[in-house]
Amino acid sequence: MRKSVIIIIVLQLAACGAGNEKQRDNHEVHDNKKEVVCFIYHRFGDSRYSSTNISRKDFEAHLTWLKAHDFQVLSLSDAIDYLKSNKEYRKTAVITVDDGFASFYKNALPLLKKFGFPATLFVNTETVGGNDYMGWNEIKEAQKYGIEIGNHTHSHAWFLNQPEDERYIAFENEVTLAQQLLKENTGTMPTVFAYPYGELDTKMREVIEKLGFKAAAAQNSGVIYAGTNLMQCPRFPMSEAYAGLDQFAGKAEMKALRVNRVNPGSFLLPEGKTKPTLQLKFDGTDLRLDQLQCFIQGNECEMEQMQSENGLVTLIVSPVKSIAHRRRTLYTITVPDSQGQWHWFSHLWINPDEK
Numbered sequence: 513m514r515k516s517v518i519i520i521i522v523l524q525l526a527a528c529g530a531g532n533e534k535q536r537d538n539h540e541v542h543d544n545k546k547e548v549v550c551f552i553y554h555r556f557g558d559s560r561y562s563s564t565n566i567s568r569k570d571f572e573a574h575l576t577w578l579k580a581h582d583f584q585v586l587s588l589s590d591a592i593d594y595l596k597s598n599k600e601y602r603k604t605a606v607i608t609v610d611d612g613f614a615s616f617y618k619n620a621l622p623l624l625k626k627f628g629f630p631a632t633l634f635v636n637t638e639t640v641g642g643n644d645y646m647g648w649n650e651i652k653e654a655q656k657y658g659i660e661i662g663n664h665t666h667s668h669a670w671f672l673n674q675p676e677d678e679r680y681i682a683f684e685n686e687v688t689l690a691q692q693l694l695k696e697n698t699g700t701m702p703t704v705f706a707y708p709y710g711e712l713d714t715k716m717r718e719v720i721e722k723l724g725f726k727a728a729a730a731q732n733s734g735v736i737y738a739g740t741n742l743m744q745c746p747r748f749p750m751s752e753a754y755a756g757l758d759q760f761a762g763k764a765e766m767k768a769l770r771v772n773r774v775n776p777g778s779f780l781l782p783e784g785k786t787k788p789t790l791q792l793k794f795d796g797t798d799l800r801l802d803q804l805q806c807f808i809q810g811n812e813c814e815m816e817q818m819q820s821e822n823g824l825v826t827l828i829v830s831p832v833k834s835i836a837h838r839r840r841t842l843y844t845i846t847v848p849d850s851q852g853q854w855h856w857f858s859h860l861w862i863n864p865d866e867k
């Protein structure tokens with residue numbers, strides 16, 4: 513059974529290769545190269561919350577770097593359009609900001625205006641106008657300067673902690689309510705969504721797809737390309753510990769590790785499993801597989817690698833110690849290609865029993 517699955521994938525890869533060969537001067541070749549690196553920020557110049565904050569100085573350094581390195585900076589929805597379009601390849605970055613904190617308006621918006629860069633602001637509607645949060649007038653003013661407003665649910669709840677028979681109804685109701693409030697107060701219906709805490713399961717993803725969103729942002733890190741499930745777009749977090757310019761530039765220049773198959777597909781820690789195994793399949797032809805690395809925070813990582821004759825790699829990643837005591841654990845896999853450019857993939861595990 514397993515053998516036949518592998519053969520099918522190999523045939524599909526061969527077919528793609530043949531297509532590209534014929535269309536060497538066609539836009540589809542450019543499309544295949546297109547990638548979008550998306551960053552997530554929360555608070556700006558607000559040192560009370562170091563794990564979700566970035567200083568104004570560091571944020572300005574990020575924007576300066578993007579400009580100096582000729583990146584096009586797009587809103588998330590424009591970046592998805594670019595990815596699907598026949599437009600020429602350009603280095604592309606997206607700045608997303610979650611939660612609608614007042615410090616975005618005060619400390620980040622003036623810098624974005626100065627650089628003429630857009631961003632996507634994901635707003636949870638219940639707290640709009642509350643202490644520490646932007647009000648509707650500030651959100652509308654941000655819109656005038658090219659800030660796209662996205663949906664971040666109404667209450668920003670821990671949906672995975674709700675019983676399954678209530679979870680999806682509650683989730684859909686909240687997303688729909690937030691859409692109504694955002695439309696009423698900003699005049700525009702959002703087309704992009706971000707999962708609170710980056711937490712989702714397969715059915716939540718299906719709800720977002722059914723509601724017609726163009727893309728949904730998660731919080732596992734990685735790079736978006738044409739093969740990404742757009743209902744689960746990866747983003748690189750930018751807060752004080754990771755916000756230095758070297759780290760930012762490294763992420764901005766990162767390429768996607770284009771994984772064909774991930775097993776399991778869900779983020780939820782399987783019942784009873786404390787050291788879950790992740791299996792990936794990808795084309796390793798142009799990759800320096802002897803330099804494959806994996807990282808698991810506060811843990812060690814083991815990898816088992818198999819390569820078939822046609823270059824298809826099966827990689828099995830597992831932790832040395834249990835991950836069950838943490839709510840969220842990221843497995844990150846990186847590898848350089850023959851040009852020395854690094855490629856990145858990560859998978860998030862969520863254990864909703866932990867806080």
Ligand SMILES: [Zn+2]
Binds near residue numbers: 610664668707708709
């Ligand atoms: Zn949030």
